[in-house]
Amino acid sequence: MFEELQLRTQKQKVAWIGLGIMGSPMAENLIAAGYDVTGYTLEAEKLARLEARGGTAAGSVAEAVRDADVIFTMVPASPQVEAVAYGKDGILAHAREGALLIDTSSITPRTSVDLAKAAAARGIRVLDAPVSGGEAGAVEGVLSIMVGGDAEDFARARPLLDVLGTTVVLCGPHGAGQTVKAANQLIVAVNIQACAEAVIFLEKSGVDLSAALDVLGGGLAGSTVLARKKANFLGREFAPGFRVDLHHKDMGIVTDAARTVGAALPVGSVVAGLVASLRAQGDGGLDHSALLRGVERLSGSATAG
8 A cells, every 4th residue: 555655656746945944844744655856945954854854955946846746835925935936947937837836835815816827827737725733733744724726726736735734625716725824823823922911920820830721721712822832831932833023924914915805803903013013022033932922021021031
């Protein structure tokens, strides 16, 4: 059975553009599943890591995508997606006709729609497929993947996406995946902020914080955010799994998209401001659970620096 899987997956050549905190483990999971993966990124050490896991390093976007059946992108924001997609050295200029481009970055819905139109003119299919689950979810292959695009392309992509995540859903046409991801980031930010406020409240009340978070996690207040970020809160460890800078970008996406469709975000707008404030205070490179530091500062705690 395993040998049959390897034979089937090795027939599809995969290009992976962007080997950061999320992209590297996702590409490595495809390699482990038997796919032939060629990667490109700006950091030489990330290319060396890919080769050590059995992948192939490319010297440019054009080289990576030239012979690929499926192309993944995982880069920080819309400008980076446009940079690797367009131009004389970009994906659209060098991918073969019939290739499938799957963008797993978190970008604006409009960028995804425009990319799909431009790619179609060159005979390249596109899915927007942003993910949720953070670095741990990427490493474990248990991401939630929200997809926008055509059902036929989704069916073609499904075997690869199933390697990367456990919840893989077609949410609608091009741009729908990014719209759902924007909603996801709204929920996550508000949830982290609420957890951070609860942590400071509990600590200042003299409660055993670890015990309190255990019992809260077992009740209606429990959430994936609380489970994933509990150790960050307890240990004040904010090594980035998902940086504040990126969540700041995502809150800009959701507030702008909500304004476009006429949806009010009364709580979301406040949390977007708190994320922006945290970034302005120099914490943009920390994990988004560092929203706790913002609450500490507002509460007069010295530990936030």
